[in-house]
Amino acid sequence: MAILAGDPPIVRPRTASRGRAMARAARRAPLAAIVILGGLTLVAIFADVLAPYDPTMPVQGADMFDPPVWMEGGKWSAPLGTDFQGRDILSRLIHGARVSLIVGIMGTLVAGGIGTALGILAGYVGGWMDQVIMRVTDAWLALPALVFAIFLAAMIGPSMWNIIIILGAVYWTRYARVVRGEVLTLREREFVKLAEIAGASRWRVIKRHILPNVMNTATVLASLTVGVVIIAEASLSFLGVGVPPPQPAWGLMLSEARPTLMAGQWWLTVFPGSCILLIVLATQLFGDWLRVKLDPQLRNL
Amino acid sequence: MAPVLDVVDLQTHFHTFGGARVVKAVERVSFTLHEGETLGLVGESGSGKTTTCLSIVGLLPRGARIVGGRVLFDGDDLTRRSQRELRRIRGRQIAVILQDPMASLNPLFTIFRQVAEPAFFHQQMRGKTLKARVQHLLKAVRIPSPEWRMREYPHQMSGGMRQRIVGAIALAGGPRLVIADEPTTNLDVTIQAQYLDMLKDIQRDTGVALIFVTHNLGIVAKMCDRVAVMYAGRIVEQAPVRELFDAPKHPYTRALLGSVPKLGSKEPLYSIAGQPPNLASLPPGCAFHPRCPEALPRCASDEPGDFPQGDGSVARCWLVDHAAARA
Amino acid sequence: MPPPVLEVRGLKKHFPVRTGLLGRGGVSVKAVDGVDFTIGAGETLGLIGESGCGKTTTSKLILLQEQPTEGAIAFEGKDLASLGGRDLMAYRKAVQVVFQDPFSSLSPRMRVADIVAEPLEIHTDLSRAAIRARVNEVLLLVGLQPDVAALFPHEFSGGQRQRIAIARALVTETRLIVLDEPVSALDVSVRAQIINQLEALQRTLGVSYLFIGHDLATVAHISHRIAVMYLGKIVETADSDALCTRPMHPYTQALFAAALPSHPDDRPADRVIAGEIPSALALPTGCRFHPRCPAAMPICSQVEPALKPREGGGEVACHLY
Numbered sequence A: 001m002a003i004l005a006g007d008p009p010i011v012r013p014r015t016a017s018r019g020r021a022m023a024r025a026a027r028r029a030p031l032a033a034i035v036i037l038g039g040l041t042l043v044a045i046f047a048d049v050l051a052p053y054d055p056t057m058p059v060q061g062a063d064m065f066d067p068p069v070w071m072e073g074g075k076w077s078a079p080l081g082t083d084f085q086g087r088d089i090l091s092r093l094i095h096g097a098r099v100s101l102i103v104g105i106m107g108t109l110v111a112g113g114i115g116t117a118l119g120i121l122a123g124y125v126g127g128w129m130d131q132v133i134m135r136v137t138d139a140w141l142a143l144p145a146l147v148f149a150i151f152l153a154a155m156i157g158p159s160m161w162n163i164i165i166i167l168g169a170v171y172w173t174r175y176a177r178v179v180r181g182e183v184l185t186l187r188e189r190e191f192v193k194l195a196e197i198a199g200a201s202r203w204r205v206i207k208r209h210i211l212p213n214v215m216n217t218a219t220v221l222a223s224l225t226v227g228v229v230i231i232a233e234a235s236l237s238f239l240g241v242g243v244p245p246p247q248p249a250w251g252l253m254l255s256e257a258r259p260t261l262m263a264g265q266w267w268l269t270v271f272p273g274s275c276i277l278l279i280v281l282a283t284q285l286f287g288d289w290l291r292v293k294l295d296p297q298l299r300n301l
Numbered sequence B: 001m002a003p004v005l006d007v008v009d010l011q012t013h014f015h016t017f018g019g020a021r022v023v024k025a026v027e028r029v030s031f032t033l034h035e036g037e038t039l040g041l042v043g044e045s046g047s048g049k050t051t052t053c054l055s056i057v058g059l060l061p062r063g064a065r066i067v068g069g070r071v072l073f074d075g076d077d078l079t080r081r082s083q084r085e086l087r088r089i090r091g092r093q094i095a096v097i098l099q100d101p102m103a104s105l106n107p108l109f110t111i112f113r114q115v116a117e118p119a120f121f122h123q124q125m126r127g128k129t130l131k132a133r134v135q136h137l138l139k140a141v142r143i144p145s146p147e148w149r150m151r152e153y154p155h156q157m158s159g160g161m162r163q164r165i166v167g168a169i170a171l172a173g174g175p176r177l178v179i180a181d182e183p184t185t186n187l188d189v190t191i192q193a194q195y196l197d198m199l200k201d202i203q204r205d206t207g208v209a210l211i212f213v214t215h216n217l218g219i220v221a222k223m224c225d226r227v228a229v230m231y232a233g234r235i236v237e238q239a240p241v242r243e244l245f246d247a248p249k250h251p252y253t254r255a256l257l258g259s260v261p262k263l264g265s266k267e268p269l270y271s272i273a274g275q276p277p278n279l280a281s282l283p284p285g286c287a288f289h290p291r292c293p294e295a296l297p298r299c300a301s302d303e304p305g306d307f308p309q310g311d312g313s314v315a316r317c318w319l320v321d322h323a324a325a326r327a
Numbered sequence C: 001m002p003p004p005v006l007e008v009r010g011l012k013k014h015f016p017v018r019t020g021l022l023g024r025g026g027v028s029v030k031a032v033d034g035v036d037f038t039i040g041a042g043e044t045l046g047l048i049g050e051s052g053c054g055k056t057t058t059s060k061l062i063l064l065q066e067q068p069t070e071g072a073i074a075f076e077g078k079d080l081a082s083l084g085g086r087d088l089m090a091y092r093k094a095v096q097v098v099f100q101d102p103f104s105s106l107s108p109r110m111r112v113a114d115i116v117a118e119p120l121e122i123h124t125d126l127s128r129a130a131i132r133a134r135v136n137e138v139l140l141l142v143g144l145q146p147d148v149a150a151l152f153p154h155e156f157s158g159g160q161r162q163r164i165a166i167a168r169a170l171v172t173e174t175r176l177i178v179l180d181e182p183v184s185a186l187d188v189s190v191r192a193q194i195i196n197q198l199e200a201l202q203r204t205l206g207v208s209y210l211f212i213g214h215d216l217a218t219v220a221h222i223s224h225r226i227a228v229m230y231l232g233k234i235v236e237t238a239d240s241d242a243l244c245t246r247p248m249h250p251y252t253q254a255l256f257a258a259a260l261p262s263h264p265d266d267r268p269a270d271r272v273i274a275g276e277i278p279s280a281l282a283l284p285t286g287c288r289f290h291p292r293c294p295a296a297m298p299i300c301s302q303v304e305p306a307l308k309p310r311e312g313g314g315e316v317a318c319h320l321y
Helices: A018-027 A031-045 A089-125 A127-142 A145-156 A160-187 A190-197 A202-238 A250-256 A267-294 B049-057 B083-089 B111-122 B127-140 B159-172 B189-206 B217-223 B241-246 B251-259 B318-326 C055-062 C085-094 C112-123 C128-141 C146-150 C158-170 C188-205 C216-222 C240-245 C250-258
Strands: B005-016 B021-033 B038-042 B064-073 B094-097 B177-181 B209-214 B226-231 B234-240 C006-017 C027-039 C044-048 C070-075 C095-098 C176-180 C208-213 C225-230 C233-239 C308-310 C314-316
Touching: A031 A089, A031 A267, A089 A127, A089 A160, A089 A202, A089 A250, A089 A267, A127 A160, A145 A160, A145 A202, A160 A202, A190 A202, A190 C095, A202 A250, A202 A267, A202 C112, A250 A267, B005 B049, B021 B049, B021 B064, B021 B234, B038 B049, B038 B217, B049 B064, B049 B094, B049 B177, B049 B209, B094 B159, B111 B127, B111 B159, B127 B159, B159 B189, B189 B217, B189 C250, B209 B217, B217 B241, B226 B241, B226 B251, B234 B241, B234 B251, B251 C188, C006 C055, C027 C055, C027 C208, C027 C233, C044 C055, C044 C216, C055 C176, C055 C208, C085 C095, C085 C112, C095 C158, C112 C128, C112 C146, C112 C158, C128 C146, C128 C158, C128 C188, C158 C176, C158 C188, C188 C208, C188 C216, C208 C216, C216 C240, C225 C240, C225 C250, C233 C240, C233 C250
Parallel strands: B038 B209, B038 B226, B094 B177, B177 B209, C044 C208, C044 C225, C095 C176, C176 C208
Antiparallel strands: B005 B021, B005 B064, B226 B234, C006 C027, C006 C070, C225 C233, C233 C314, C308 C314
């Protein structure tokens, strides 16, 4: 048995067939959600081009309360009908997508940014900072979100950016809680301890070790709360403190159409309502898929 | 005497990524086990030893299936049994001891309740008989003062004691076969020694057949009568324990034996080149050939069969076939 | 004679545990209770013991993760307690660690190049190019191709990850690496690779190791000297060969007896000790090992034995000698 100690060989790591794995993952992606979200994003970006009419002006050649084209009295010039001012519903829906998406995404980013930052500080620095941040979070959570948002909107006045900031300020708490929990676990992981032992400054550890590893959780949380923010914006618009008219927003359309529900002009409420439903459903499905995809344990089944 | 367990050409495959990837975790594994005998199932991670055991008791995870072969327990083919029937056999005839005692014990129930459970369900013991049985079992696994210990909870005991309680639960149903999957990995060295001695004594007293799954050749040397060395889902060598240590036939066995440090010797360790195999993409021919220092040209294309040797060992290697042919 | 790389004198670490009403009668867990040892250049000291012996806490003290309750740690002759900020950073630069679990010791979202380069970025002002060059150099030293530097940890096996961890531990011209069970979580066939690699690196670079382990055979193989710990104290130290030929302390003998045989016919002396390791909150009086010791004498429960010299350049703390 001529076996001697040799120097271990120079090794290359195994090369996984990443291309094939990615193709397989793509096949199971939530096609419907991606199509809806992608479509709405395109619609929002190209709203000016896609919308047949100016959403704030009545349509020439159409009356008020025209029904959708497939119903009696409907016209092709306003395929989804017109509202109480004679404005084209389709154009208003298209422009409304812009508001929903911008507020939804930006609001989530603001909330996520604030919440993640505070969560990391609370979790990693600990001590009194943790206590302070957590008590603030608790207090904030005790306030009912929507009421608080309305209050703030009434205080600082409605405009698109104000609404974004308000929603961000209302919804950061869930990020803070979740991220803090994640950071508490991460802090005990060996690679973080190794960095500390090597003499890394706190800031360095946060930037290079903690933050990248909470991004997964934060991203999934974000994709799931976009829906919540969109509904919140719609609620604010519905209550009249959202993005101010004449800029169309789906919630505002619902609000304006409230009197017509009983009168039978269903298209004024059903279409905007369906849009809200669709976008929230799409973001939830997407967020769910993302969660499974980013969780290594669930990924392979 | 008929064997307690006879595994014939067992094949278990994992289907992942929605069936797109098949991992052949266990590939034509065969061995027999008689009463009072201890078989060591030796291998590293990915060798298939744990999957083999799970296949025997029907506890395979999602995505895994037995696709071939038979598992004859006292002549009865377990692969043909439903989960319901297997549930009656598990715990009563076949018991399993796992690596992490905390995972095997329910933190909410007393020791008494957990040790009594198999006897309660499988043998319908009640009352005083049941209590006596539990005390007897706890004494057998050398738990001191069992009368009041059995009213305690798992978290009140040390790791070594918990592992012994898991052993008591395993024995409670009066099994014919116990499968122990690396039960001492998390135990301190001296506790491990006590535990292994205890297992040996119990086996001597009850005649239970034992499959000991481990990657530690020292445990094999201490506990086992026969050894099956697994690599990439196959048994590459099977032999009585002395023959395995004195005259290993397969290059992997030789390499393993050479790579373990021996107490008191500073001889350089043999290190096996390369990495453990990726079961999803095995090389053609013999699964070990890329790392084998004695590989023949044939090894890269043909997978070897089982070649029995004169001393009771069987090796799946072309080298020993050549030796036989030359002789 | 240059001073030893590391010298530890009278090191103690007590963790207070508040018991009793009103915090009176405070009891502490004496995790490390008076430990002395030295490590010379290019030398490996093995630290062996079972749970609760204090070897993990000792390594934390050396790595400055904990502050000692008493005692001194001297690095190249200089007492750490007297070192200021800059010198302390120099200590961190020269003393690194490799942990047991290869799957959690590498930051999952950083590339290997960044992981290995991090100590350099913290401690030096080298340019990007110089850092890359040094990273490639240590990767080669541990047996990895430099082009793996662009990959992420999850693409490597356990043994390869430990190599990356070792590379990281070496990158700043380290003088001492604390190896905390570096091969326990690896497959058997890979352990030999890593142990051989560590020994080769020591021969080439002259780096010292503090090798903490629970497997006697592995520790004895790689260490020049071994210290046996029990419940916070070192009970015996000796050269590796001398210890294996003649273990003197009954606990050491028990460890040897409990060690697994390397052949079915190996029958170790039957001195498998009974009982469990006592709780650190209720330490036995006198010699801490006496309740489990087969050779206990009356004096053992009253007086704690002091370390006395033994053959093979070591010490043993036992009333038998």
